[in-house]
Amino acid sequence: MNLSIIQPEWKVEKIEVATLTGERARSAGSNGRLGDHGKSCSVRIARMTIDGQVGFGHSGALTEELAEAVVGKSLLELFDENGRVLEPYRIPLEYPILDWLGRRQNTPVYELVSTSSRVPGSPLVVPCYDTSLYFDDLHLQDEQDAVALLKEEAQQGFDKGHRNFKIKVGRGGRHMPIAEGTKRDIAIIHGVAEVAGPEGRIMIDANNAYNLNLTKEVLAAVSDVNLYWIEEAFHEDDALYADLKAWLRERGQNVLIADGEGLASPHLVNWAKKGLVDVLQYDIIYPGFTHWLELGAQLDQAGLRSAPHCYGNAYGIYALGHIATAIKNFEFVEYDDIAIEGMDASAYQVENGLFHVPNKAGFGLDFDEELFARRVLASGWSR
Ligand SMILES: [Mg+2]
Secondary structure: OOHHHOOOOOEEEEEEEEEEEEEEEEEEOEOOOOOOOEEEEEEEEEEEEEOOEEEEEEOOOOOHHHHHHHOOOEHHHHEOOOOOEOHHHHHHHHHHHHHHHHHHHOOEHHHHHOOOOOOOOOOEEEEEEEEEEOEOOOOOOOHHHHHHHHHHHHHHHHHOOOOOEEEEOOHHHOOOOHHHHHHHHHHHHHHHHHHHOOOOOEEEEOOOOOOHHHHHHHHHHOOOOOEEEEEOOOOOOHHHHHHHHHHHHHHOOOOEEEEOOOOOOOOHHHHHHOOOOOEEOOEOOOEOHHHHHHHHHHHHHOOOEEOOEOOOOHHHHHHHHHHOOOOOOEOOEEEOOEEEOOEEOOOOEEEOOEEEEOOOOEOOOEEOHHHHHHHHHHHOEEO
16 A cells, blocks of 8 residues: 555544444354354444544454554554554554545545556446355255255345355254265255356355365265355365365366365465465455455465455455455455444445445445444443
């Protein structure tokens, strides 16, 4: 980012944090490793006052000590010489800092971080997928009923503008007997693919609940599906991914291998550079936006694909739209339909499988200032 837009006299005057709460449109069930994800969601938001003006954004792990150390600093001191937010301030404060800068410049954050050749001011649309298809069927004995339920859920997403869908698989890893669960995964993939239509991209995510042979069994059974990637098939392992890659190549089956959320192996990026993994998925909140600006550039150089993970954090969904202008091989916004009270995201739209990012200052979200102030008193603090 170009630091010349920052005036040396701009000082951090105040930091306030609070938790805002909300709900998913539909309760989310289990996945390959965890139990029910439920309906309620929350985001931790910081409001920073700099030079008399406020910016809002997600704030992770911000301590009162750090806030106290930052208040009184000049904004410039929070950046390194390359225009990146310095490491200690990233997860706690990068979002409110960038939002503030966008608001002060009256420009969206995606224009501030853009490295692409898109014409400034032109509409920003980014592919997205519906990430809400969890194991919502475990209470159903009959496989056909399970397929019907997941098809109905996919249809709800389709009706809201989605064309691409990620399906949680790995029912046989923990929640169902292995053969029955795997068979149900396969039937559900076919069912959802029917709803998505031939153009819709399908992703499957096992949260490491498969092993290599189960992965091959499922991939072979869904070779008629427009399957775009398989995510976290099993815990990443270079020998097993090399085998899977060779097997896919022999069959001429084009399915990308995606990995990197959660407790990713420190070797993962190197394995990707060796051709064993295609899509990297570190989280957009932890390690975050600035980390992704750096990693995305590195992955672009290596010809690898970026699809930052964003489940369970409603703020991250919108941040993903903005980082898309800084990463050439950006894949998708991971979209979950969540409404957070006091955070107005209505300027964003999902249409025909595309996420429309508004040409609005900062991250394009409006916060209810009165509600935020009440939440600071109830669940937060200020410095
Ligand atoms: Mg995942």
